[in-house]
Each structure stands twice: as structure tokens, then as C-alpha cells.
Amino acid sequence: MSADRLHVAILDDYEGLAAGVSSFEKLKARADVVVVRERLATDEDLERVLKNLHAVLLMRERTRFGEKQLALAPALKLISQTGRSIAHLDLPAATRRGVTVSVTPNDSGSSTIELTVGLILAVLRQIPQVDRRMRQEAWPAIAGRLLEGKILGVVGLGRIGAQVSRIVKAFNARVLATARTLTDERARAVGAERVSLETLLRESDVVTIHVPLRPETRGLIGEKEIALMKPGAVLINTARGPIVSEAALIRALQDGRLGGAGLDVFDEEPLPLDHPLRRLDNVVLLSHRGYAAVEILTERYELAIGNILNFIDGQPTNLLNPEVFKGG
Numbered sequence: 001m002s003a004d005r006l007h008v009a010i011l012d013d014y015e016g017l018a019a020g021v022s023s024f025e026k027l028k029a030r031a032d033v034v035v036v037r038e039r040l041a042t043d044e045d046l047e048r049v050l051k052n053l054h055a056v057l058l059m060r061e062r063t064r065f066g067e068k069q070l071a072l073a074p075a076l077k078l079i080s081q082t083g084r085s086i087a088h089l090d091l092p093a094a095t096r097r098g099v100t101v102s103v104t105p106n107d108s109g110s111s112t113i114e115l116t117v118g119l120i121l122a123v124l125r126q127i128p129q130v131d132r133r134m135r136q137e138a139w140p141a142i143a144g145r146l147l148e149g150k151i152l153g154v155v156g157l158g159r160i161g162a163q164v165s166r167i168v169k170a171f172n173a174r175v176l177a178t179a180r181t182l183t184d185e186r187a188r189a190v191g192a193e194r195v196s197l198e199t200l201l202r203e204s205d206v207v208t209i210h211v212p213l214r215p216e217t218r219g220l221i222g223e224k225e226i227a228l229m230k231p232g233a234v235l236i237n238t239a240r241g242p243i244v245s246e247a248a249l250i251r252a253l254q255d256g257r258l259g260g261a262g263l264d265v266f267d268e269e270p271l272p273l274d275h276p277l278r279r280l281d282n283v284v285l286l287s288h289r290g291y292a293a294v295e296i297l298t299e300r301y302e303l304a305i306g307n308i309l310n311f312i313d314g315q316p317t318n319l320l321n322p323e324v325f326k327g328g
Contacts, residue, residue, distance in 0.1 A: 079100070102304075128284050130144075157190065217243050241263075263283060265288055
């Protein structure tokens with residue numbers, strides 16, 4: 001890079017953690033930095049921030065960065081992305097425009113694992129409902145349900161699903177699992193039984209989703225699949241919203257066929273204020289908090305800012321398109 005100072009924006013810092021990491025002050029000493037905490041929902045908002053930028057730090061997939069957004073930042077040279085998931089980022093378009101893209105390693109998934117178990121317990125024991133009514137009446141008489149002795153169905157037995165299975169076994173629950181390449185041996189290693197998706201849905205008291213969003217998993221749990229589930233069963237989704245048909249899920253919750261749901265992800269994020277899910281009392285709703293633990297976010301910001309500093313030094317790291325920098 002030249003001796004001119006870089007103009008850098010850190011987008012979507014909803015939690016206000018970026019400025020507190022040690023590498024932030026190092027970056028401020030070498031670049032002009034703006035931190036954007038609110039969501040830039042319109043093209044006008046994005047253009048206002050992006051038009052003179054040389055580098056942008058993206059927190060996960062909170063902002064879509066396709067051809068349209070790249071065109072709003074004609075001076076852009078670097079995208080520093082937290083994590084390795086880039087479903088929201090048009091890498092070929094960035095490469096064509098000469099924009100280098102760097103990433104940070106995936107985390108262990110521990111924050112999502114913990115949140116999944118928390119949602120299972122919150123829905124079964126109706127913790128949010130009791131908490132709300134404790135502010136309205138003397139002693140709410142709401143009886144929850146035990147996890148002990150239940151059957152948990154894990155859809156996707158990767159690093160997150162496998163650990164959820166291990167934890168739930170401590171509650172003396174039976175675990176069924178299904179995945180495209182799952183073997184009996186891998187299932188047994190985490191205390192689960194490999195079954196078909198249909199069997200899992202028919203037999204499970206709680207179904208939890210842990211597959212990535214891909215063309216083949218979009219709408220994986222639809223009207224037909226939800227109809228297979230036990231009356232009163234619970235569905236948990238901390239993966240991605242479009243894996244589950246939102247319309248089918250809402251109908252099953254409204255008519256009482258499902259006993260409840262715990263959702264951290266949605267088709268549209270942020271979830272619109274007038275969305276029907278917000279009006280259902282048998283759903284625990286979170287604002288995509290699976291990744292959003294202080295420890296994880298702080299570590300990701302450190303690493304992503306470190307990538308920007310290395311870029312300034314002419315030694316870019318963790319690149320997805322190294323040919324851009326070599327060509328530049």
C-alpha cells in the first residue's frame with residue numbers, strides 16, 4: 001500500500017465491542033477508522049459510508065456484499081471478513097474488481113452449542129413465559145417438561161451437532177441423528193443412533209437443526225416434514241432460517257400441533273416487528289445470538305483487524321483470492 005492513510009469502516013458492530021480490542025488502537029494509529037453500530041438498511045446509508053472506503057470489516061453475514069454493494073465503494077481494496085462463511089459475499093465480483101478478501105478461522109462453535117442447549121431447556125421448561133408472568137402476577141403456575149428421558153433428534157452431526165448430542169446425553173436423553181454422510185460409527189462416538197430423517201422426525205420429542213444452508217438444505221424441514229413430527233414436539237433452529245419453512249412452522253405452532261420452538265435464525269434478519277412469530281407465546285425468539293458471545297466476537301475482531309494491519313504492511317494474510325493482491 002502507499003503511504004496514504006487507509007479509510008476503514010467496521011460495519012454492523014451491534015454489540016459495540018470492536019473499539020475495545022487491543023488491535024483497534026493500532027489500526028487507529030495507522031488508518032482513519034469509523035465504527036458503524038447500526039444496520040445500514042438502505043443503499044443510501046451504505047453509499048454514505050462506503051463511497052470513500054479503502055477497507056471494510058464485515059461481521060459475519062450481517063451485511064450483504066454483492067455486485068451492487070461493491071459498486072458503492074469504488075475505492076475499496078480490502079474486505080476483512082470475520083469467519084470463513086461468505087454466503088453473503090460475492091467473491092467472484094470482488095475478485096473482478098480487484099478487492100482482496102481476507103477471513104478469520106472458524107471458531108469451535110462453542111457459543112452456538114451452548115445457546116442450542118439453552119434454547120432446548122428454555123422451551124421445554126417455559127422459562128421465558130414464567131419470567132414474563134412473574135412481573136404480572138404473584139406466582140405463575142406454569143409446568144414445564146423435562147429433557148430427561150426424552151428423544152432428541154439432531155439434524156446434522158458436525159462439530160456443533162455432535163457436541164450438542166454429547167451434552168444432552170448427560171440429561172439421560174436418547175439421541176437420534178441424521179446427516180448426508182453420517183456413519184453408524186460416527187454417530188455412536190457421540191452417543192447417538194443413526195436414522196433416516198423421516199424416522200428422526202417421527203420419533204423425536206425435540207428436533208434441533210445443525211446443517212449448513214445450501215441449495216439442498218433450503219426448505220429441508222417443510223410442511224411434509226413438520227407433519228411427521230410428534231404432536232407437541234419442539235423444534236430448535238440455531239443454524240439458518242431458510243432450512244425450515246417459516247410458513248409451515250408458524251401454522252404448526254398456531255394450531256398447537258407443535259409444542260414450541262426455539263429460534264435464533266430467520267428468513268429475514270432483523271425479524272420485522274410485525275412478524276407473526278413475534279405474536280406467538282410458544283416460541284422463544286433470539287436475535288441471531290449463536291455467534292454473539294463477548295469472547296468470540298472479541299477474538300474475531302482482533303483477528304480481522306490484524307488482517308487489515310497486515311494488508312497495510314504489504315503482507316496480507318488469510319486470503320481467499322490471493323491472485324488479486326499478487327496481480328496488484
